[in-house]
Amino acid sequence: MRAVVALTPIAGAVILPIAVPLLMVKVSISAGVLAAVVVSSLWFTAMLLTSELPEHG
Helix, strand or coil: CHHHHHHHHHHHHHHHHHHHHHHHHHCCHHHHHHHHHHHHHHHHHHHHHCCCCCCCC
16 A cells, blocks of 8 residues: 555656647647546545545544
8 A cells, every 4th residue: 555655646747747748739639638637636536545644633
């Protein structure tokens, strides 16, 4: 699980800037924008699910 926690920020930071411009060039601008919204939403959800927060109290 620690590997997933460590790789989640890196994966999103690498995939998003590569996928969006490629889709904009190869498919269309709207496909790139849609991919940016979907991928960043999935990335945000994955970051929340794998976050390690300290215990309170």
